[in-house]
Amino acid sequence: MHNEAPGGLGPAREANGRPRRGRRPYHYTSRGGSPSDGHPTYAALDLGTNNCRLLVARPEGGSFRVVDAFSRIIRLGEGVSLSGRISEAAIARAVGALAVCRDKMRHGGVSRARLIATEACRAAENGEAFCARIREEVGLDLEIVDRGTEAALAATGCTPLMDPDADSAILFDIGGGSSELVRLGRSRPTNGGPPDPTIRGWVSLPFGVVTLAERHGGVHVTPDRFRAMVAEVFPQVAAFAAAHGRDLGRVHLLGTSGTVTTVAGVHLGLVRYDRRKVDGCWLTESETTAVIEQLVSMGYEARVANACIGAERADLVLAGCAILEAIRRAFPCERLRVADRGLREGMLVQMMRADGVWTPATRGAKP
Numbered sequence: 001m002h003n004e005a006p007g008g009l010g011p012a013r014e015a016n017g018r019p020r021r022g023r024r025p026y027h028y029t030s031r032g033g034s035p036s037d038g039h040p041t042y043a044a045l046d047l048g049t050n051n052c053r054l055l056v057a058r059p060e061g062g063s064f065r066v067v068d069a070f071s072r073i074i075r076l077g078e079g080v081s082l083s084g085r086i087s088e089a090a091i092a093r094a095v096g097a098l099a100v101c102r103d104k105m106r107h108g109g110v111s112r113a114r115l116i117a118t119e120a121c122r123a124a125e126n127g128e129a130f131c132a133r134i135r136e137e138v139g140l141d142l143e144i145v146d147r148g149t150e151a152a153l154a155a156t157g158c159t160p161l162m163d164p165d166a167d168s169a170i171l172f173d174i175g176g177g178s179s180e181l182v183r184l185g186r187s188r189p190t191n192g193g194p195p196d197p198t199i200r201g202w203v204s205l206p207f208g209v210v211t212l213a214e215r216h217g218g219v220h221v222t223p224d225r226f227r228a229m230v231a232e233v234f235p236q237v238a239a240f241a242a243a244h245g246r247d248l249g250r251v252h253l254l255g256t257s258g259t260v261t262t263v264a265g266v267h268l269g270l271v272r273y274d275r276r277k278v279d280g281c282w283l284t285e286s287e288t289t290a291v292i293e294q295l296v297s298m299g300y301e302a303r304v305a306n307a308c309i310g311a312e313r314a315d316l317v318l319a320g321c322a323i324l325e326a327i328r329r330a331f332p333c334e335r336l337r338v339a340d341r342g343l344r345e346g347m348l349v350q351m352m353r354a355d356g357v358w359t360p361a362t363r364g365a366k367p
Contacts, residue, residue: 005104035092039058041057042112053071055069073312077210119176151173162184181327221349226321230329263291266309270307281338
């Protein structure tokens with residue numbers, strides 16, 4: 001368990017003020033063209049255990065505008081928990097996805113980028129060799145980040161969705177190979193740009209949707225098997241809750257990952273996933289319970305047929321729900337806010353803040 005603020009964010013402290021209610025600073029559009037404000041174009045790439053995701057963005061006002069994006073499920077960590085190695089098939093999938101990302105960054109005129117790899121590369125004995133191969137074959141230099149950095153980036157990306165009237169939020173990021181939990185205090189105001197997170201404590205759990213599904217199975221999941229997954233995860237979540245689970249009256253959950261966005265999409269009854277409706281939406285405790293019970297009762301084919309799940313997630317979603325259920329039991333909060341944002345947005349905010357793009361002098365400068 002960790003109690004220091006990770007990723008160079010400095011010690012946790014209370015804010016002197018509050019962000020405006022309902023702040024939604026990240027605008028996802030596909031408007032092309034060259035930047036006219038003199039700022040560089042930024043890119044953030046997150047190569048996870050399950051997904052490869054890219055955002056290309058430019059500063060705009062006190063935030064940024066996404067001009068291009070890419071996401072593909074590649075299952076880089078498939079089999080790593082059993083063999084200890086990234087397989088050749090997974091490497092081939094990663095090479096193909098990363099080549100698309102490279103081309104998008106080139107065509108988008110990206111001049112500043114951060115490209116990270118997470119749990120699969122941390123855990124695999126050939127993780128460094130994989131990164132060297134990507135450098136040689138694709139021309140991208142991946143940075144394998146530690147779990148503290150991963151938690152800090154998720155906090156930076158998701159803090160704008162914290163309820164400004166809440167005393168705290170329990171942020172969770174359910175990944176493919178690991179899951180991060182962060183206790184957030186009220187965000188810190190900044191001199192322009194999105195608010196900074198206040199991190200009171202964090203932990204990284206060795207459970208993700210891929211690793212848990214590989215151990216318990218993900219295609220045919222009985223209620224007993226689901227309960228067994230919850231029981232495996234709960235003790236480690238409870239250990240973090242023992243230190244950070246008190247005084248939950250003015251605290252809400254804040255979730256990011258494919259699991260929680262899937263739960264939101266199913267709750268909303270979407271016939272097609274729509275980020276605009278999911279990102280920032282609220283679910284009550286009873287609404288979340290109803291969706292989890294619905295998913296547990298569904299067969300594999302029904303999960304495949306659901307527009308918010310599909311074939312690529314049908315064998316992983318119940319493992320993610322088991323992790324979510326363990327978190328909910330350890331932190332019995334009445335409300336859950338859903339974030340379709342996270343590490344990539346955190347990287348973009350950190351890079352832009354480091355470049356001073358939101359300081360008054362910089363924002364008023366002419367190219």
